[in-house]
Amino acid sequence: MAKPSRGRSSSRTASNSVLDKFLLCSCRLFRKFFQGLLCLSALVLGYRLSGEAVFFLGASSRGALFLRRTNSNSLRTDGIDVALKFPYVTEATRGKQAGLQQSLPEGKSTRVHVGRHEILIRPQPHPDPVQIMKAHNLLNIVQRQQTLLYDSDEQKQQLLIITPTFARTFQALHLTCLIHTLRNVPFPLTWIVVEADGLSNETADLLAHSQLPFHHLTFSERMPAPFDQRWQLEIRLRIEGLRFIRTNRLDGIVLFVDDSNTYSLDFFKEAQRTKWMGGFSIGLLPDFGGEEGKSSTIMPVLHLQGPVCDASGQISGWYTPFKVRNDLHISDQSALDWAGFSLNAKLLWEGFESPAGFIKWNRLFQEKPNLFVSPLNFVRNYTLVQPLGDCGCSILLWRSRVEARADSKFPSRWEINPGLEIVVPSKRTPWVDHHLQRHRSTRHSDLTDLNQKHRGRVRRKLKVPV
Amino acid sequence: MTMLKIALSAHILGFFQASLLLSCYASSTSQERISGSAGDVLEDDPVGRLKVFVYRLPARYNKRVLEKDQRCLTHMFATEIFVHQFLLKSPVRTLNPDEADWFYTPVYTTCDLTPNGLPLPFKSPRMMRSAIQYISTRWPYWNMTEGANHFFVVPHDFGACFHYQEENAIARGILPLLRRTTLVQTFGQRYHVCLKEGSIIVPPYAPPQKMETHLIPPDTPRSIFVYFRGLFYDKGNDPEGGYYARGARAAVWENFKDNPYFDISTDHPATYYEDMQRAIFCLCPLGWAPWSPRLVEGVIFGCIPVIIADDIVLPFADAIPWEEIGVFVEEKDVPNLDAILASIPPETILRKQRLLANPAMKQAMLFPQPAQSGDAFHQILNGLARKLPHDKSVFLQPGQTFLNWTEGPPGDLKPW
Numbered sequence: 101m102a103k104p105s106r107g108r109s110s111s112r113t114a115s116n117s118v119l120d121k122f123l124l125c126s127c128r129l130f131r132k133f134f135q136g137l138l139c140l141s142a143l144v145l146g147y148r149l150s151g152e153a154v155f156f157l158g159a160s161s162r163g164a165l166f167l168r169r170t171n172s173n174s175l176r177t178d179g180i181d182v183a184l185k186f187p188y189v190t191e192a193t194r195g196k197q198a199g200l201q202q203s204l205p206e207g208k209s210t211r212v213h214v215g216r217h218e219i220l221i222r223p224q225p226h227p228d229p230v231q232i233m234k235a236h237n238l239l240n241i242v243q244r245q246q247t248l249l250y251d252s253d254e255q256k257q258q259l260l261i262i263t264p265t266f267a268r269t270f271q272a273l274h275l276t277c278l279i280h281t282l283r284n285v286p287f288p289l290t291w292i293v294v295e296a297d298g299l300s301n302e303t304a305d306l307l308a309h310s311q312l313p314f315h316h317l318t319f320s321e322r323m324p325a326p327f328d329q330r331w332q333l334e335i336r337l338r339i340e341g342l343r344f345i346r347t348n349r350l351d352g353i354v355l356f357v358d359d360s361n362t363y364s365l366d367f368f369k370e371a372q373r374t375k376w377m378g379g380f381s382i383g384l385l386p387d388f389g390g391e392e393g394k395s396s397t398i399m400p401v402l403h404l405q406g407p408v409c410d411a412s413g414q415i416s417g418w419y420t421p422f423k424v425r426n427d428l429h430i431s432d433q434s435a436l437d438w439a440g441f442s443l444n445a446k447l448l449w450e451g452f453e454s455p456a457g458f459i460k461w462n463r464l465f466q467e468k469p470n471l472f473v474s475p476l477n478f479v480r481n482y483t484l485v486q487p488l489g490d491c492g493c494s495i496l497l498w499r500s501r502v503e504a505r506a507d508s509k510f511p512s513r514w515e516i517n518p519g520l521e522i523v524v525p526s527k528r529t530p531w532v533d534h535h536l537q538r539h540r541s542t543r544h545s546d547l548t549d550l551n552q553k554h555r556g557r558v559r560r561k562l563k564v565p566v
Numbered sequence: 567m568t569m570l571k572i573a574l575s576a577h578i579l580g581f582f583q584a585s586l587l588l589s590c591y592a593s594s595t596s597q598e599r600i601s602g603s604a605g606d607v608l609e610d611d612p613v614g615r616l617k618v619f620v621y622r623l624p625a626r627y628n629k630r631v632l633e634k635d636q637r638c639l640t641h642m643f644a645t646e647i648f649v650h651q652f653l654l655k656s657p658v659r660t661l662n663p664d665e666a667d668w669f670y671t672p673v674y675t676t677c678d679l680t681p682n683g684l685p686l687p688f689k690s691p692r693m694m695r696s697a698i699q700y701i702s703t704r705w706p707y708w709n710m711t712e713g714a715n716h717f718f719v720v721p722h723d724f725g726a727c728f729h730y731q732e733e734n735a736i737a738r739g740i741l742p743l744l745r746r747t748t749l750v751q752t753f754g755q756r757y758h759v760c761l762k763e764g765s766i767i768v769p770p771y772a773p774p775q776k777m778e779t780h781l782i783p784p785d786t787p788r789s790i791f792v793y794f795r796g797l798f799y800d801k802g803n804d805p806e807g808g809y810y811a812r813g814a815r816a817a818v819w820e821n822f823k824d825n826p827y828f829d830i831s832t833d834h835p836a837t838y839y840e841d842m843q844r845a846i847f848c849l850c851p852l853g854w855a856p857w858s859p860r861l862v863e864g865v866i867f868g869c870i871p872v873i874i875a876d877d878i879v880l881p882f883a884d885a886i887p888w889e890e891i892g893v894f895v896e897e898k899d900v901p902n903l904d905a906i907l908a909s910i911p912p913e914t915i916l917r918k919q920r921l922l923a924n925p926a927m928k929q930a931m932l933f934p935q936p937a938q939s940g941d942a943f944h945q946i947l948n949g950l951a952r953k954l955p956h957d958k959s960v961f962l963q964p965g966q967t968f969l970n971w972t973e974g975p976p977g978d979l980k981p982w
Binding site: 216217220221226231237245247 | 824
């Protein structure tokens with residue numbers, strides 16, 4: 101509620117009796133006299149006392165004057181307010197004060213009055229970390245309740261996440277990030293990890309510490325070294341995952357999550373909207389040796405791949421920076437990344453009556469088993485794919501095939517045992533280190549020996565804490 | 567055999583009832599019923615319970631005042647105009663004053679605005695006095711009760727004290743002629759001269775359409791802990807500090823300006839209403855007067871109001887259990903505001919949010935055009951209906967008189 105800036109000195113006083121005027125005049129005279137007295141005392145005692153006293157005498161405003169009048173019972177002990185000895189009582193206000201006292205219930209008094217109040221500041225006005233933590237917890241609880249109340253209409257289906265992987269230098273990097281992403285997904289999920297080249301300790305170790313429900317499947321074939329030949333085996337690994345879902349009749353929404361991709365949590369929320377088959381937009385970060393060479397000079401190179409909708413929201417095609425043939429059903433589906441599709445697991449089940457336009461699993465493998473290169477094989481007509489993520493306009497995942505050189509080495513399970521060699525010693529002292537001397541038989545030759553040693557690289561085995 | 571069947575069916579019924587009760591108390595509901603000290607009266611319908619006669623005053627008391635300044639329809643004191651418009655069309659209105667329980671005088675005392683839009687109260691006592699003189703001379707009903715069955719809408723800062731500065735308002739007191747009437751006002755503070763016993767406290771006017779256009783989906787997570795936008799210091803009127811808001815707003819600023827969970831500042835964001843819907847607590851500290859439109863905004867947007875105003879009386883306090891809906895913090899406890907708010911148990915917070923989500927609660931704070939059932943207009947009528955039937959003391963004995971027509975400062979006695 102704003103106040104007009106009219107200044108505080110504008111209003112007239114409320115009463116008009118002669119007694120009033122007399123009191124007012126005597127007030128002013130007395131005040132002047134008192135001020136003079138305090139001036140003199142200030143010369144003797146100091147400035148501060150006189151300053152406070154002048155303030156007490158209403159250097160500010162009539163607010164202090166009215167203090168007495170409005171509150172007859174209470175007395176403020178803290179703050180700078182001080183009651184004056186001259187109650188400004190008039191005919192009008194005397195009646196009101198009497199009325200006021202009558203209306204106050206027994207034993208109750210108002211603590212509130214007009215006038216200057218102290219601005220209370222606690223001694224350490226910094227944020228208290230304990231309270232901040234409590235506030236944070238409250239925010240969490242409120243938000244959880246909100247999702248319970250308002251998101252309950254949306255389905256919370258299980259997510260079946262198929263990840264093809266194999267042991268390599270960058271696997272720990274990719275899988276660690278993926279594990280943390282999946283742990284933050286607020287839906288129930290089952291992680292199906294299909295590993296090439298048999299079961300490795302690295303993958304098993306990472307999965308065991310992931311705190312996620314997973315199935316670790318193995319494939320005997322080895323992942324080829326050249327990057328451009330890997331995609332075919334990856335597809336077979338994914339099909340292996342699909343076969344696992346079919347055999348065990350797992351229910352939910354199938355997502356193809358490669359270990360090197362990065363996901364926004366909205367992706368998983370959006371995937372819940374999949375009815376039978378959904379398509380997402382992917383951000384394709386340029387890969388250093390992934391599915392190569394298909395960059396086109398004709399189409400504009402925007403590193404995205406995803407469904408494109410027409411005005412009514414129906415899917416009308418795909419955008420991809422790779423060169424594709426017009427007839428999408430045949431061989432160039434491999435240009436479309438599996439990660440941009442989601443499937444309803446029921447389509448894989450044996451004996452399930454697929455809706456019109458969707459091809460059954462048996463038929464896919466009967467016709468031409470090697471033709472299964474893309475989830476689009478499941479549909480006769482690509483218009484049956486549901487464009488998700490705001491009709492393909494939101495990029496909810498990114499693909500980046502970052503890998504180390506084929507000949508790079510890494511310690512098994514990234515554990516350092518035995519210890520590493522010293523490249524940079526922690527001490528370089530010109531004097532003899534008695535600690536090192538213990539191993540030497542003679543003493544006088546130490547200095548020369550040590551000097552020679554320190555000039556080059558000292559090979560010592562030290563235990564590096566893992 | 568039949569006894570067995572009866573026993574069995576009774577058991578099943580009991581079981582069914584128990585499970586029903588259990589589901590009622592489940593916390594997965596989004597709203598909860600409101601019952602105040604007067605009972606479940608928010609949903610009461612006043613039609614048929616009272617009759618109101620609207621005096622016909624000359625246009626200079628209402629229409630012409632409004633024609634001079636159309637801003638009166640949108641500022642927070644627009645209640646008086648909308649109550650008049652509502653009563654003219656309401657089914658509780660009666661054209662026969664002999665059967666009326668309550669009498670309403672449509673005089674717009676809060677419509678004399680400065681260029682900035684703030685109402686000047688200097689002529690209001692004279693205007694009110696003139697209106698009362700008009701109705702007492704043309705109709706006999708004022709003199710029968712000396713105004714005890716009349717009600718007036720005085721939405722100004724300090725109600726019928728007709729002043730914006732508290733000291734002057736207290737010095738003037740309630741206009742003497744209104745001493746026996748029922749006052750419908752926004753100001754409410756216990757043990758204060760300007761709050762008469764039996765007044766009906768109403769919320770300040772907030773434009774319902776404007777607030778409705780700023781609603782965001784309810785599943786947007788509430789990520790702000792405490793929210794406030796407004797002044798902490800009033801440099802223009804209170805240069806030294808300590809007078810404005812009794813130092814409470816300044817205390818909030820000084821103690822919590824560095825706190826990351828307190829989103830408080832003086833700017834005027836375009837997303838003010840949206841931000842309130844993303845906050846759990848909204849501070850409603852006093853300013854120059856204890857009431858503020860922030861309370862209404864907090865209730866509409868589901869943000870728990872934190873009321874920092876000692877002894878305040880909130881709107882419709884007998885119908886709405888404010889203690890259960892809002893959080894009351896004393897002005898001396900402001901430095902510990904973070905501890906107070908963080909130590910509220912989560913179930914209490916969730917319950918308060920459920921009470922706020924009740925549409926009856928939101929409706930009771932609004933003055934929609936046209937009036938809808940359960941809105942603030944109807945709550946005013948409910949409040950008036952609860953005061954019926956009139957006490958015997960309302961009607962004057964022959965020769966009895968309470969009011970002194972020459973009472974008050976001489977400036978007020980001049981004709982308007």
